[in-house]
Amino acid sequence: MFVDDTISAVATALGEGAIGIIRLSGPRSCEIADRIFKAASGKRLEKYPPNTLVYGHIVDGNGVIVDETLVVFMRSPHSYTAENVVEIQAHGGIQSLKKILSLTYEAGARPAEPGEFTKRAFLNGRIDLAQAEAVMDIIKARSEVSLKLALRQQQGQLSKEIGLLRRRLLDIIVNLEAVIDYPEEDIEEVTFLNVKNTIYDVQSEISLLLNNAHTGKIMREGMKTVIIGRPNVGKSSLLNSLLREERAIVSEIPGTTRDVIEEQLLIDGIPLVLTDTAGIRDTDDYVEKIGVAKTKKILEEAELAVVVLDGAESLHDEDRDILEAVREKPYVIIVNKSDLTQAIDLAALKADFGAENIMQLSAMTSEGVDDFIAWLKKYVYGAGGQLEEGIYVQNARHEYLLKQASSALSDALAAAGNHVPYDCIIIDLRNAVEAIGFITGDTVSDEIINEIFARFCVGK
Ligand SMILES: Nc1nc2c(ncn2[C@@H]2O[C@H](COP(=O)(O)OP(=O)(O)OP(=O)(O)O)[C@@H](O)[C@H]2O)c(=O)[nH]1
Ligand SMILES: [Mg+2]
Structure with a gap:
């Protein structure tokens, strides 16, 4: 080529x-x-x-x-x-x-x-495939953190780690092949136990990379977040308070927001694609009905659901329906209007949904909004609430390949556990080596290379 x-x-x-x-x-x-x-x-x-x-x-x-x-x-x-x-x-x-x-x-x-x-x-x-892809991420970075992560990748942090893991897997393969080819010679003792230990180690390293991929992807693409709740609980007020501007119309009339409002914003460096939605309720109003149907679709596609409840009222059936609808996905519950006398049974809510996912705030006075931001940072960065040193996989292609490699290693572990002949373990190990080789481009087809570079701009 x-x-x-x-x-x-x-x-x-x-x-x-x-x-x-x-x-x-x-x-x-x-x-x-x-x-x-x-x-x-x-x-x-x-x-x-x-x-x-x-x-x-x-x-x-x-x-x-x-x-x-x-x-x-x-x-x-x-x-x-x-x-x-x-x-x-x-x-x-x-x-x-x-x-x-x-x-x-x-x-x-x-x-x-x-x-x-x-x-x-x-x-x-001069550079490998992961570094080349990082060039595009640098150009497209949406936030300072995303830029920082792309730079780490372009400097070769990910490539170096992939190279080490690949080396370790190739070493086992070479050892196993030697044992197969020269069974009579006492090369280096390869036991099922030490093969298993090495594979297990490599797989743990891959898991660490995959754990950070969640953060990396959010940084690169923005986190799709949807604000949902029944009418009049203060969803649009929350959006405005986060944006620090009057973006969405707020009124005391239930059903004010009828269409979906999408905003891209950075909250303490975290890129969010935030959508305010029409309040979910049974309604005869034609336009509002369309809005409610759209809300349900957006909920499906969102990565995080922010459920807003009105703290000044006790739970309605509609609130309960919404809470049930989000149980299956990552969610956070905002008990809004904390500036008013509270009527909601907070203790029951915490018992049911976990105290760590519930916070009280006032979208009107902005009191407590910082707690929500702190929660978001923990959700995105993990318990530390901030970006750590090290590798954050940002690219969906890399994440997919790491998962492939990990699953091949699970197969290899199972084979080694069952004392299956070495040849079979080697096949699984080769699959894993190939998958991570695709990340850096050590093993990759022209077709994939062309596809990756076609997404670049002319002149880069
Ligand atoms: N006291 C108080 N009132 C609030 C607060 N947040 C919102 N409100 C009021 O609640 C009413 C409804 O607020 P919106 O933000 O329009 O509520 P919504 O959930 O977007 O409503 P729909 O678009 O109709 O679904 C308005 O009169 C707001 O001023 C709050 O924290 N405290
Ligand atoms: Mg609204």
């Missing part, structure tokens, strides 16, 4: 900006740049030491100046793609960038495909 042509693309966002960058990568980068770039010094770009910023102009075939630029040449392998790379810093206007780009094509470059620069960095072995 090695490539010998030279690609070019605009690497910055297309729009009006102070500068825009055109990037070339491939063996002919410098030669192509020298055809369209005239340094003010009169020297050719290739005569400069690599990584020197050279001032000059881009000129077209007739010698007419197209733009004033700074140009840098990075020699293979010391570049983003590990190939010869030239970056042209031009004025950041769409016309000027398009013009320069077309000149690079005329001079012999071909248009880069989406993600092709990063793909080349991967194919040339």
